[in-house]
Amino acid sequence: MRYISTRAQTAGAADSSNRTFSEILLGGLAPDGGLYLPARYPRIDESDLAQWRELSYADLACAVLARFIDDIPLDDLRTLTHRTYTPAIYGNGRNDSAAGEITPLRWLEPPAQGRGEGGLAILELSNGPTLAFKDMAMQLLGNLFEYVLERNGEEINILGATSGDTGSSAEYAMRGKRGVRVFMLSPHQRMSPFQRAQMYSLQDPNIYNIAVRGTFDDAQDIVKAVSNDQAFKTRYRIGAVNSINWARVAAQVIYYFKGYFAATRELGGSGGRQVAFAVPSGNFGNICAGHIARMMGLPIGRLVLATNENDVLDEFFRSGVYRPRATSETAATSSPSMDISKASNFERFVFDLVGRDPDLIRQLWSQVDAGGSFDLSSMPCFARLPDFGFVSGRSTHADRLATIRRTHDRYGLVIDPHTADGLKVGSEYRTADMPMVVLETALPAKFEATIVEALGHRPDRPAGMEGLETLPQRVEVMDVNVNQVQRFIARHVQ
Numbered sequence: 309m310r311y312i313s314t315r316a317q318t319a320g321a322a323d324s325s326n327r328t329f330s331e332i333l334l335g336g337l338a339p340d341g342g343l344y345l346p347a348r349y350p351r352i353d354e355s356d357l358a359q360w361r362e363l364s365y366a367d368l369a370c371a372v373l374a375r376f377i378d379d380i381p382l383d384d385l386r387t388l389t390h391r392t393y394t395p396a397i398y399g400n401g402r403n404d405s406a407a408g409e410i411t412p413l414r415w416l417e418p419p420a421q422g423r424g425e426g427g428l429a430i431l432e433l434s435n436g437p438t439l440a441f442k443d444m445a446m447q448l449l450g451n452l453f454e455y456v457l458e459r460n461g462e463e464i465n466i467l468g469a470t471s472g473d474t475g476s477s478a479e480y481a482m483r484g485k486r487g488v489r490v491f492m493l494s495p496h497q498r499m500s501p502f503q504r505a506q507m508y509s510l511q512d513p514n515i516y517n518i519a520v521r522g523t524f525d526d527a528q529d530i531v532k533a534v535s536n537d538q539a540f541k542t543r544y545r546i547g548a549v550n551s552i553n554w555a556r557v558a559a560q561v562i563y564y565f566k567g568y569f570a571a572t573r574e575l576g577g578s579g580g581r582q583v584a585f586a587v588p589s590g591n592f593g594n595i596c597a598g599h600i601a602r603m604m605g606l607p608i609g610r611l612v613l614a615t616n617e618n619d620v621l622d623e624f625f626r627s628g629v630y631r632p633r634a635t636s637e638t639a640a641t642s643s644p645s646m647d648i649s650k651a652s653n654f655e656r657f658v659f660d661l662v663g664r665d666p667d668l669i670r671q672l673w674s675q676v677d678a679g680g681s682f683d684l685s686s687m688p689c690f691a692r693l694p695d696f697g698f699v700s701g702r703s704t705h706a707d708r709l710a711t712i713r714r715t716h717d718r719y720g721l722v723i724d725p726h727t728a729d730g731l732k733v734g735s736e737y738r739t740a741d742m743p744m745v746v747l748e749t750a751l752p753a754k755f756e757a758t759i760v761e762a763l764g765h766r767p768d769r770p771a772g773m774e775g776l777e778t779l780p781q782r783v784e785v786m787d788v789n790v791n792q793v794q795r796f797i798a799r800h801v802q
């Protein structure tokens with residue numbers, strides 16, 4: 309399996325193309341500024357589906373990932389997926405699955421037997437250590453990083469900025485890992501007390517929290533400045549684990565398979581049954597994995613993309629216009645992990661949509677990178693959009709509150725505001741011919757204020773997290789100052 313860049317000068321020949329999985333694992337963007345994708349998607353058939361249907365999550369992960377990774381021996385890969393996907397690691401939330409499932413499927417409305425009517429279900433992806441779906445991929449990344457770094461005799465210092473979910477997920481994945489240090493910048497006093505406590509209470513010596521006296525964008529700018537300092541970057545082996553990391557996307561493909569098998573279990577027979585997935589989306593990483601599962605041959609009938617008020621992606625799927633917003637145009641909403649101005653993984657999908665034409669991608673993104681937009685509505689490829697199964701919709705604060713209330717009243721289930729966006733839009737696209745599976749992206753305990761606003765009471769805290777805010781915290785507070793951050797890193801890296 310070889311990887312190419314979406315912006316490769318000439319396919320197969322350019323410097324940025326023809327890489328192996330391990331070669332792109334620790335990196336971010338390709339040197340030409342593009343994103344990595346498999347040169348060809350692996351295809352699965354009926355017999356693969358039949359064989360994979362009953363596998364445990366860890367074995368399914370190994371089977372799926374082996375189609376994307378050919379430079380890690382299969383036995384090692386199996387060891388890594390079994391170390392990652394355990395009931396102990398994914399049993400933190402409300403996972404009450406007696407069968408020790410990693411991603412239980414919860415039917416809100418089971419499919420009506422015999423009539424082929426589509427049911428409505430939530431796929432639980434948030435029972436990992438930080439109560440958000442990002443743990444599904446990030447925990448694997450921690451083990452893959454440790455494995456590859458040890459094999460190559462290397463070390464890495466991960467530098468990132470977070471407004472909440474990504475930073476904590478990365479820290480819980482990398483804590484205690486040999487060869488890895490994490491320096492995570494967060495905006496001082498701008499995260500929820502729960503989010504702060506989650507990150508700052510970590511006492512592992514390889515995890516460093518830095519709170520900057522500024523906004524998330526200030527923190528992000530510092531990360532960019534440090535990453536653009538090539539001498540510093542090389543000397544201190546600076547890396548990242550942001551959402552464009554290919555291994556994170558690949559790891560997310562696994563749960564689309566698992567969710568498909570769970571949703572079709574009771575329908576009887578596997579032959580050609582289709583399932584729809586509704587995905588609360590921000591940077592297009594989660595739903596990009598669904599697109600790839602579908603390209604591999606998984607019978608996904610519909611991919612429903614849900615945005616909040618920051619509707620850059622909904623606008624594209626409705627109009628063909630991709631117009632990233634300015635920071636000042638980006639609203640702070642009650643589903644904050646979807647508050648994006650541009651969708652960093654979107655280039656991967658557009659690459660496939662335009663027939664994998666890197667020249668066109670370079671042209672489109674030269675407009676985007678210059679602060680502009682592009683419009684595909686008059687291009688033949690836009691007419692082919694339905695072939696990719698995508699539909700979209702948006703959800704507002706009022707929709708979130710109403711959906712949280714209705715879900716609580718009808719099904720006795722408290723959902724988080726992001727999952728509510730997915731359920732709201734997914735419900736609009738339900739049809740009788742296939743089940744609709746909504747991907748749960750976080751647990752309500754992370755977003756107490758909105759739950760209180762919707763229901764008048766606080767959501768349950770998972771066992772063991774009741775006193776999180778009272779634990780001792782370890783954080784370095786700094787001004788918005790690139791040099792100060794660089795000095796801090798230098799002091800802690802030998």
Ligand SMILES: *Cc1c(COP(=O)(O)O)cnc(C)c1O
Binds near residue numbers: 595750
């Ligand atoms: C990251 C995140 C999202 C958005 O996922 P993308 O892969 O960026 O589209 C949605 N909900 C929650 C809770 C998240 O943490």
